[in-house]
Amino acid sequence: MDKGTYDANYKKLVGGGFEGADAVEKEKPYVGKIKPNKYYVVMKGEKLKNLIVAQSRAARFKLWVARVVALVLVWAVVVQLMWLGDAIAPRVLKFRSSYSFPCPRIYKNNGYRLVSSNGGLNQMRFGICDMVAIARYLNVTLIVPELDNTSFWNDHSQFADIFSVDYFIDSLRDEVRILKELLPAQKRKVESESLFSMPPVSWSNMTYYYNTVLLRIQEHEVLHFTKTDARLANNGLSVEVQRLRCRANYKVLRFAPAVEALAKKIVQILWHRGPFLVLHRQYEMDMIAFSGCSEGCNELEIEDLTKMRYAYPWWKEKEIDSEKKRNDGLCPLTPEEVTLALRALDIDRNIQIYIASGDIYKAEKRMASMRAAFPNLVKKEILLDPSDLEPFQNYSNRMAALDYYLSIESDPFMPSYGGNMAKIVEDHRRYLRYKKTILLDRKVLVDLIDQYKNGTLSWDSFSMLVKEAHVNRMGNPAKRLEVPGKPKVEDYFYTNPQECLPQVPEPSTDI
Known part of the structure; x- marks a missing residue:
């Protein structure tokens, strides 16, 4: 065999061109310029074929093993990252899985x-x-x-x-x-x-x-x-x-991105500093004027509040017996009354108290006792830069949305009056596995406060009675009150939607 013939046959061998008998017949090596060594071994066709198949299987097995190992490693990394995220991320910034929207319901449209x-x-x-x-x-x-x-x-x-x-x-x-x-x-x-x-x-x-x-x-x-x-x-x-x-x-009803982002920012600031209680204070001038509740106001203030009430014809109730209404538990608690309630319930004086409300009527005077008893009073205007709140200024509903979000996220929540904000937050916190909501019994509370102020009750007795009156008023599970024919007197559905509430063990009554 000349060199040219061998070259052609060698290329066929390397490329797998010889099979069966042809491969055996043409297996003689060329010993011209190619020097045999331990890496150059010319095998018979059948052995070569078996070797190639074995090597192919081995390669596939190694590839499979490599893929399995890679998947295990990736999964381990994901698990570690998830654990790390839960361990160090603030509660407000935890990862929210993507939401898959439901398929549309098909129906005949009536209009x-x-x-x-x-x-x-x-x-x-x-x-x-x-x-x-x-x-x-x-x-x-x-x-x-x-x-x-x-x-x-x-x-x-x-x-x-x-x-x-x-x-x-x-x-x-x-x-x-x-x-x-x-x-x-x-x-x-x-x-x-x-x-x-x-x-x-x-x-x-x-x-x-x-x-x-x-x-x-x-x-x-x-x-x-x-x-x-x-x-x-x-x-x-x-x-x-x-x-x-x-x-x-x-x-x-998820809040708009801008509202939610700013609300989360406030929550993060508060949580960084420690636990906080949201106090929903309905003691704005219009609330006091329209309710006719003037406890603690002087004659000039009562006159201003009465003028405001008469200035709005759509507010039908004009002449109001403030004292009777207060004794019936129908008035917003004053800042001084709320302070006494917080102290009687042994709320930690160092806790952050976030005031969720508009401008408190005569705030400098009326909030003095609360500031003295609870020095960590905060509002969104204190926690944020003015530029953060600028898009929300002069928009009461956007500001209320921020307070709503904070009220849901707070550790305990306490409303001082039973308005719509208090009702819907109480409702929402019930739904969230009965988060603690301190529901002040205003009728009982003002009676105890009056007794304490006139010296009939000592502080210890006052505090004990306040605790006893509220032991079952922490947002506990409760059946909605029904009064046939008088829906306004019933418990409002959105305050206690019992059909939707989770079934949980009886909650702790500890204050």
């Missing part, structure tokens, strides 16, 4: 409903949740509610300034169709014809909506609700309706 919410932020929040439930069970399309811009607070914030619109729409799409605005055809219909508007009857059950409201929607295609507050009954509704109201309130 469209526009909604104008009324009242302050929390009153509107109740109403929006009711509107979701009504739209779901009437099979109508709900247009994103319009917020009240004409009430006493004169806040021109829109829905998107307070709540996350897209999350509101997408997270409810398995129940109800929600649009940001009417479709072009319905817009033209509304523009060419008069829009049918109505305030639905308050405290109604679903029968009213099926028998009366649905007929109006089918007749006019587009219906406008002019009010949303207290449009559904507290009791007598199906569990499905009640639970949808809860879902809308707790899980769907």
